[in-house]
Amino acid sequence: MAQKGKGEAVSPVKNFFAGGAGGVCLILAGQPLDTIKVNMQTQARPLPGQPPLYKNTLDCFRKISAQKGIHGLYKGLGAPLAGITPIMAITFFGYGLGKRLQLKGPDDGQRLTSPQVFAAGMLAGVCSTAIMAPVERVKCLLQVQVHNPVVKYAGSVDCALQVYTERGVRGLYKGTLLTLLRDVPATGMYFMTYEWLKEFLTPEGKSVAQLSSIRILLAGGFAGVCNWVVAIPMDVLKSRFQIAHEGRYQGFADVLREVLREEGPRGLYKGFTAAMLRAFPANAACFFGFEVSLKFLNWLVPGK
Numbered sequence: 305m306a307q308k309g310k311g312e313a314v315s316p317v318k319n320f321f322a323g324g325a326g327g328v329c330l331i332l333a334g335q336p337l338d339t340i341k342v343n344m345q346t347q348a349r350p351l352p353g354q355p356p357l358y359k360n361t362l363d364c365f366r367k368i369s370a371q372k373g374i375h376g377l378y379k380g381l382g383a384p385l386a387g388i389t390p391i392m393a394i395t396f397f398g399y400g401l402g403k404r405l406q407l408k409g410p411d412d413g414q415r416l417t418s419p420q421v422f423a424a425g426m427l428a429g430v431c432s433t434a435i436m437a438p439v440e441r442v443k444c445l446l447q448v449q450v451h452n453p454v455v456k457y458a459g460s461v462d463c464a465l466q467v468y469t470e471r472g473v474r475g476l477y478k479g480t481l482l483t484l485l486r487d488v489p490a491t492g493m494y495f496m497t498y499e500w501l502k503e504f505l506t507p508e509g510k511s512v513a514q515l516s517s518i519r520i521l522l523a524g525g526f527a528g529v530c531n532w533v534v535a536i537p538m539d540v541l542k543s544r545f546q547i548a549h550e551g552r553y554q555g556f557a558d559v560l561r562e563v564l565r566e567e568g569p570r571g572l573y574k575g576f577t578a579a580m581l582r583a584f585p586a587n588a589a590c591f592f593g594f595e596v597s598l599k600f601l602n603w604l605v606p607g608k
């Protein structure tokens with residue numbers, strides 16, 4: 305494909321702050337559908353002859369909002385807001401670092417190829433897992449408690465403290481391998497799709513840096529969808545593993561076996577619709593927030 309303009313200068317530090325702002329936008333736009341996704345993925349198997357608790361995404365939305373109000377859909381918001389902001393900051397930092405490591409200099413004008421962008425994205429996935437794993441653990445525990453009659457956790461901090469008191473740091477980091485397996489390839493896909501689409505959507509004779517807001521939203525939205533197409537099977541296993549009682553599974557192979565035995569390969573795509581419905585607006589908002597913040601930072605502190 306023809307190169308549309310020079311490669312932009314990359315500053316991992318500016319990426320860090322702009323990524324944090326993108327993370328806030330992502331959560332505000334995507335949290336209700338994330339709650340639905342996790343509840344769909346983790347609902348108990350119905351007894352023979354009984355209907356499932358949630359028949360589909362819409363049914364899950366109706367039941368949770370009828371039971372707990374719209375507030376119920378924002379349950380566990382504290383943890384992702386406090387967690388996703390640094391996660392996205394680190395993700396974009398790792399991505400910037402991955403790009404910088406492959407460039408000759410911070411603004412050498414070279415554009416990275418798609419595999420190089422994918423590699424930078426994978427590095428971002430490794431970096432973000434350090435925070436992503438415990439944040440996802442707390443978030444999943446809180447989200448599934450929505451349909452429990454007994455409220456065990458009063459909120460994100462209480463949940464993190466209880467898990468820490470009962471199981472220590474290992475308890476908080478339960479599901480780290482699955483988080484890595486989910487996010488390393490998915491984050492590669494995320495950034496590769498975004499950069500490719502930005503280039504694709506740039507009109508001939510224009511530079512990628514001049515891309516309109518609507519096209520940034522489109523590229524970001526589709527990047528989120530592609531992230532989840534790759535991530536969802538591992539996400540199903542991760543969510544189940546992270547909410548399971550101690551000793552229920554020996555490892556993730558156990559969870560995989562159980563899902564395949566009980567539900568077949570379709571079970572690995574549970575919550576797919578909710579994940580996709582959330583992915584587009586959440587990531588469109590995220591990349592838009594990121595690009596606007598980066599422009600602002602470049603105006604505030606020109607250069608690297």
Ligand SMILES: CC(=O)O[C@H](CC(=O)[O-])C[N+](C)(C)C
Nearest residue numbers: 395487491494528531583586
């Ligand atoms: C799983 C996750 O958090 O995905 C992020 C986007 C989203 O929809 O939440 C992207 N990324 C994995 C790159 C952080």
